[in-house]
Amino acid sequence: MNSIYEIIQSWSILERMLVFFLLAPIAGGVLAGIDRKLSARLQGRYGPPVRQPFFDVLKLFQKERILVNKFQNFPIVLFFLFTVFSGALFFSGASLLLAIFSLALAGTFFILGGFSVSSPYSHLGAERELIQMMSYEPMVILVAVGMYQVTGSFKVAEIAQHQAPLILYLPGVFAGFVYILTIKFRKSPFDLSMSHHAHQELVRGITTEFSGPALAIIEVTHWYENVLLLGMVYLFFAFNPWLAIVASLGAYLFEIFIDMNYARFKWQLTFWSSWLFTAVAGVSNIIVLCFLK
Amino acid sequence: MGWFEKSPWLLHYNATSCNGCDIEVIACLTPLYDLERFGIINTGNPKHADILAVTGSVNEKSKQILKNLYDQMPNPKVVVAVGLCAISGCVFQDCYNVQGGVDKVLPVDVYVPGCSARPESIIDGVLQACEILEEKYAQQKKAKQSSPKSQTNQQQGFNHE
Secondary structure, eight states: OHHHHHHHHHSOHHHHHHHHHHHHHHHHHHHHHHHHHHHHHHTTOOOOOTTHHHHHHHHHHHSOOOOSSTTSHHHHHHHHHHHHHHHHHHHTTOBHHHHHHHHHHHHHHHHHHHHTSOOHHHHHHHHHHHHHHHHHHHHHHHHHHHHHHHHSOOBHHHHHTOSSOHHHHOHHHHHHHHHHHHHHTTOTTSOOSOOSSTTSSSTTGGGTTOOTHHHHHHHHHHHHHHHHHHHHHHHHTTTSHHHHHHHHHHHHHHHHHHHHHOOOOOHHHHHHHHHHHIIIIIIHHHHHHHHHO | OOSTTTOOEEEEEESSOOSHHHHHHHHTTSTTTOGGGGTOEEOOOGGGOSEEEEESOEEHHHHHHHHHHHHHSOSSOEEEEESHHHHHOGGGTTSTTEEESGGGTSOOOEEEOOTTOOHHHHHHHHHHHHHHHHHHHHHHHHHHHHOTTSOTTSOSSOOOO
């Protein structure tokens, strides 16, 4: 595994970004397929094939392009570009903080896309997406702060090669991050703005007015985002790459399990529970670290 | 080649059905029949849908909604009439407010008979609709190649009035 690190280090930043750009949607699509198959098996159904998310996206690209207004797809393209940018920054070993802020900007463009049409369902979805963003954003920044406290660097390349296990220093931050991962993966009980499951949503939430290619781009962006978030889980266990890969996949399976077992929360409960968890697990972990160092 | 056969997304609309056929459509999603194993998702949003499944006869109130839903679906799209009421109006066809079957308002591609239609026949009808979807996509592509400036937005071979 260390030889893989050496190979990656021998590449230039642009090459690393290109590899991420090409491989992340494949990994993200397969993960989405496993998600759908596993969800179906947990519900006692047979489920679609694992390649199904790719079929869906290819089909959506063949559908007719319907625009409500000419600004509608503009924020969605920016949402895609900034998510890919933050993922590429992360996997090329650049600043973790910049990757997180770029991801937040991508989320903002998605919300603007929801507000750019006049459908009340889309507006409701966008408002809920805003609430979700307010719920998870403090915890995502605390992840970067905690990692800086332990390793003394915001650079992903240096955090990944830190010898001491980060998870032992940051158990609270990790627990808080797994909590908000449920929101980021759009899993129940926090799938307020856009659900993967049929008929749980006011029409289709924030994606109501997007059809064909725009919807396909939203789906592919979601794959990129998932790969990036699992990469952040990887960093907590980076002292042992094999353990780290198992832990990232374990976190993903855990989120699917939570998705199947919970009914949706109201937005009030989503908001205060995630802030409470951020305060109790994340902030207290960081205060303790301050006294230890 | 189109990918519509692998991932047809369904929109179900109840135009004055007695709920018999609706229950059977929903039954297709249950673990016993599991429509999702064919990649079919019951979307509930016309802008995401490829197949419009209509149950029940069409009356004066539901006519406009049905047309509206159909117009909002991006091309290519197909309509499946589920149950006898959606095919012809059945026992309700002489009612003063009933127009008749779905084909009085929209171009129906697949008729699924039965009162109420069995889940097996609904799944069969939807899968036949997928093949028609593929054909429509091929035609649309051909038409686009022969005349690139023609509007793909227009309904194919169907006039609303």
